[in-house]
Amino acid sequence: MPTWTGVSTLSxxxxxxxxxxxxxxxxxxxxxxxxxIQPTDEDAEVIWVDPGHLLSRMWLIDYVDxxxxxxxxxxxxxxxxxxxxxxxxxxxxxxxxxxxxxxxERAVVSTTENGIQQITFYVYCGSGVANPKSIGVLVRTDTxxxxxxxxxxxxxxxxxxxxRSAVVYRRGDVSxxxxxxxxxxxxxxxxxxxxxxxxxxxxxxRDNHFVTFKVWNCFSQSGYQGFFSSHIxxxxxxxxxxxxxxxxxxxxxxxxxxxxxxxxxxxxVNFPDGNKWWDYARIYDRSYPERYLCFTWVHSTTGGDGWHxxxxxxxxxxxxxxxxxxAYDRYGNRSEFWVDGSDIIGGLNLYxxxx
Numbered sequence: 001m002p003t004w005t006g007v008s009t010l011s012x013x014x015x016x017x018x019x020x021x022x023x024x025x026x027x028x029x030x031x032x033x034x035x036x037i038q039p040t041d042e043d044a045e046v047i048w049v050d051p052g053h054l055l056s057r058m059w060l061i062d063y064v065d066x067x068x069x070x071x072x073x074x075x076x077x078x079x080x081x082x083x084x085x086x087x088x089x090x091x092x093x094x095x096x097x098x099x100x101x102x103x104x105e106r107a108v109v110s111t112t113e114n115g116i117q118q119i120t121f122y123v124y125c126g127s128g129v130a131n132p133k134s135i136g137v138l139v140r141t142d143t144x145x146x147x148x149x150x151x152x153x154x155x156x157x158x159x160x161x162x163x164r165s166a167v168v169y170r171r172g173d174v175s176x177x178x179x180x181x182x183x184x185x186x187x188x189x190x191x192x193x194x195x196x197x198x199x200x201x202x203x204x205x206r207d208n209h210f211v212t213f214k215v216w217n218c219f220s221q222s223g224y225q226g227f228f229s230s231h232i233x234x235x236x237x238x239x240x241x242x243x244x245x246x247x248x249x250x251x252x253x254x255x256x257x258x259x260x261x262x263x264x265x266x267x268x269v270n271f272p273d274g275n276k277w278w279d280y281a282r283i284y285d286r287s288y289p290e291r292y293l294c295f296t297w298v299h300s301t302t303g304g305d306g307w308h309x310x311x312x313x314x315x316x317x318x319x320x321x322x323x324x325x326x327a328y329d330r331y332g333n334r335s336e337f338w339v340d341g342s343d344i345i346g347g348l349n350l351y352x353x354x355x
Contacts (some may be wrong), residue, residue: 002041004049004142009038010149011157012060012137014089015120022090025129026166027074028332030087030122033060033159035137039115049117051109055081057141058327060121063134064151074208075126083122085211086332090164123249132162146346147235169327171336171352175204178347179298184265184280194269194300196281199348201337202292203329208326209291215248217321217341223270224312227251229320238306238317243268244344245281245296246323252289264289269300274308293325295339297348306335320344322355 014021015032023031035058039049060069060079070078109119123135136150136158149155181198203210218228231243247266249255256264260281265280272278281296309315320341327335339348339353 001044002043002047004039004047005042005145006040006044006141007037007139007147008040008046008155009036009116010137010139010147010148010155011036012135012165013157014159016089016092021159021161022164023123023125023161024090024166024331024333025125025127025163026332027126028084028086028173028328028334029090029125030080030084030124030332031089031161032083032087032120033079033123033135034118034120035060036112036116036118036161037139039141044155046115048111048115051117053116054109055119057139058119059137059138060123061148061150062137063136063149066136066138066148066150066153068138069123069135071214076129077125079121079123081121084332086328086330087122088330090331106275116126123161125161127166134158134160152239167329167331167333167335169203169329169333169352171337171350173204173335174327174337174350175200175202176350177202178297181282181285183268183282183298184261186279191275192269192277192279192300192302194279194298196268196286196296196298197347198281198283198351199295199297199329200286201295201325201350202291203327208329208331209288210293211290211330212250212328212344213248213293214326215246215293218246218248218323219313221313224265226266227313228323228339229344230314230318231320231345232309232317233345234317236306239298239301239303240325241269241271241298241302241307242345243300244320244323244339244341244348245298246325246339247283247294247296250290252284252292252294256283266296268296268298271307271311273311275302275311275318277302293327295348297344324354
């Protein structure tokens with residue numbers, strides 16, 4: 001069996017095919033870097049090396065001083081073997097250069113027709129990093145000989161990444177649109193009449209968009225998931241219910257989809273005890289649902305002696321949370337927004353500071 005003693009080819013390039021690009025210094029933006037290598041034996045013949053073994057003998061390094069980049073670290077320059085949702089290259093004109101859905105892709109070694117083995121790593125840098133980084137690669141053969149692509153190495157390929165400061169979006173940078181929506185039982189007004197509106201939080205940009213959201217402060221029990229605000233005023237025998245909902249389960253295009261209905265539905269106005277009523281609003285009814293977060297505001301009026309409590313988690317005529325949202329763009333830039341659940345009777349309002 002031949003022994004891996006040398007390298008006839010060693011190069012590094014961005015997965016895009018270029019040698020340099022920008023990167024956001026936010027700890028999330030991961031830039032794909034592909035290493036190509038041709039291992040050789042003691043007779044200088046090209047050989048194939050087991051992928052797992054090859055991975056264990058390869059490191060990304062500083063092109064100039066040959067220091068290794070940190071592996072899966074949370075600070076400075078680091079790299080990993082797995083992609084995330086934030087692999088878009090800053091400044092790229094292709095808005096679809098990175099996936100909108102979560103990627104769990106791991107680094108694997110592939111082999112070209114001419115015997116070159118290739119592996120892709122993902123480089124990122126923490127906040128506060130300002131200086132560009134030129135990156136090479138180090139491999140160590142089975143005879144413990146080190147071969148580098150670096151300034152003073154045997155090979156001289158490199159990629160250069162230039163950090164950009166992380167971006168934080170404010171209220172004026174996002175779109176907060178709303179439109180009337182339908183409910184499954186909205187046509188049955190014998191006992192309940194419902195007026196429902198969807199709100200859509202998205203990034204107001206031509207070449208960028210949000211790809212994932214995190215939400216805190218809402219009910220989570222079955223039938224009330226995403227419910228964050230309930231108001232049943234004392235006037236008119238408590239016949240008016242105002243509710244606020246956020247539909248934060250991902251992926252948006254399938255998490256709420258009901259095949260038998262042909263649409264995405266979210267449960268609203270859930271008062272099974274006493275009123276014997278519940279309904280479902282049509283949600284994520286616009287194109288590219290993965291790029292926005294959908295909310296629903298409802299005003300439902302009932303007859304008789306009004307709405308009944310307790311029902312589900314509701315035990316008081318007015319219960320609400322201040323909803324907190326973290327929105328991430330294609331590059332992993334995080335921005336925070338809030339919806340004040342204490343004041344929704346006139347609709348839902350979005351803030352970029354805690355109300």
